[in-house]
Amino acid sequence: MALKFSSAADRLMDKAAMLKSKDLYPFFRQIGDSEGTIVKIDGKDQIMIGSNNYLGLTHHPHVKEAAIKAIEKYGTGCTGSRFLNGNLTIHEELEEKLARYLGHEKALIFSTGMQTNLGALSAVCGPRDCMLFDSENHASIIDASRLAMGTTFKYRHNDMESLEEQLEANIDRFQKVIIVADGVFSMTGDIANLPEMVRLAEKYGAYIYVDDAHGIGVMGDKGAGTMNHFGVTDKVHLNMGTFSKSFASIGGVLSGDAETINYVKHLARSFMFSASMAPSAVATVSACIDVINSDDTIHERLWDNVKFMRNGFQEIGFYTYNSQTPIIPIFIGDDVKSMLVTKFLSENGVFATPVVPPAVPKGEALIRTSYMATHNKSELSKVLEVFARAKKEFDIPSTMGQ
Numbered sequence: 001m002a003l004k005f006s007s008a009a010d011r012l013m014d015k016a017a018m019l020k021s022k023d024l025y026p027f028f029r030q031i032g033d034s035e036g037t038i039v040k041i042d043g044k045d046q047i048m049i050g051s052n053n054y055l056g057l058t059h060h061p062h063v064k065e066a067a068i069k070a071i072e073k074y075g076t077g078c079t080g081s082r083f084l085n086g087n088l089t090i091h092e093e094l095e096e097k098l099a100r101y102l103g104h105e106k107a108l109i110f111s112t113g114m115q116t117n118l119g120a121l122s123a124v125c126g127p128r129d130c131m132l133f134d135s136e137n138h139a140s141i142i143d144a145s146r147l148a149m150g151t152t153f154k155y156r157h158n159d160m161e162s163l164e165e166q167l168e169a170n171i172d173r174f175q176k177v178i179i180v181a182d183g184v185f186s187m188t189g190d191i192a193n194l195p196e197m198v199r200l201a202e203k204y205g206a207y208i209y210v211d212d213a214h215g216i217g218v219m220g221d222k223g224a225g226t227m228n229h230f231g232v233t234d235k236v237h238l239n240m241g242t243f244s245k246s247f248a249s250i251g252g253v254l255s256g257d258a259e260t261i262n263y264v265k266h267l268a269r270s271f272m273f274s275a276s277m278a279p280s281a282v283a284t285v286s287a288c289i290d291v292i293n294s295d296d297t298i299h300e301r302l303w304d305n306v307k308f309m310r311n312g313f314q315e316i317g318f319y320t321y322n323s324q325t326p327i328i329p330i331f332i333g334d335d336v337k338s339m340l341v342t343k344f345l346s347e348n349g350v351f352a353t354p355v356v357p358p359a360v361p362k363g364e365a366l367i368r369t370s371y372m373a374t375h376n377k378s379e380l381s382k383v384l385e386v387f388a389r390a391k392k393e394f395d396i397p398s399t400m401g402q
Contacts, residue, residue, distance in 0.1 A: 024339040026354050037375050047379045049369045050353040052245035054218050054326050055298055056374030063248055063287040070283035078276045086276035094286050101289055102224055103233040104255035108265050111274045113213055113242030114140040116252030119268030125150035130174040132166045134181040160196045167204040183212035183226030187355050189327030198235040207237045217246020222292050249284040251277045302373035309371055312384040317398040330367040331400055338365040341390050348386045
């Protein structure tokens, strides 16, 4: 007998069933093969523009070789937590390497990016503390607030006046106040206004925690992150990143001063009670940093592709939220239309992903596209050609007001 669920959950499942019945269900698509920029769906090639593989390193020869060698030396897993039997030399070597790369005193690696936020924020925010959240923060940050014993307030997305209002209202009510925001927002590609956040944090005596999952590897000098991009690394108290995007693997990292990182290391339950990162994953991340540091062209190619696509979408007449990152969202508006467009793209050899509420506000369904350093211009030109046809076919609006 199946378990009983809430009416809200039932409505969600009914919607999924409806989409499946109309052959519009766009999730859990089975990828049979992958060559980085090209994936095979149902035996047919599609150009992948729905990935977070920004630097295209998942298939880099040096990266794959490092992963294989790590398995040969350490086996396929650690079979325990870092606290007990799962602390390998390469874990600590990677943490030292990441601290140098990011520009912070110390770094700590977690088994996933979500566990990084869950563990770090619940450890640093106690019952007498407060977190101020950007309203469009990632779901893992929201879930972390549910685990933390402190109080949470939201400010309007990237609105520094709204943030200051929250600081004024709460700075004297709590032991410490932590401003928590994405560095690069995952759906729209917005960049957090870190310089102004730093100014406000210093003015009111608050701390800053940046979730830079989509920023590290991409933004700043050699991808050292959004804090590096703005030159405020020493003003960001804690910086979080993931390895499932630019670093071709899985896991997460928290960086900051040595004392705070050591505290999180001994208090974060998602770190203490999870098996440690597999050796192959650790070696993959380390090899990605080597490639980034040795290849001066990788970021040039990435940003050249981003500029090519941004200009191309603007010429066609799409509204792209003025994104300045490798994430270029295409505003659609209607939820069902976003599914129809996704199906059209797929049938014409383009893999992209629809984003609907609650991931975006109601009435702002979009197609999230993102680009890699390894895309070639022939692939990108085909993507633009297919999108141009989709715009006419589905009467996609050129502004959010239409």
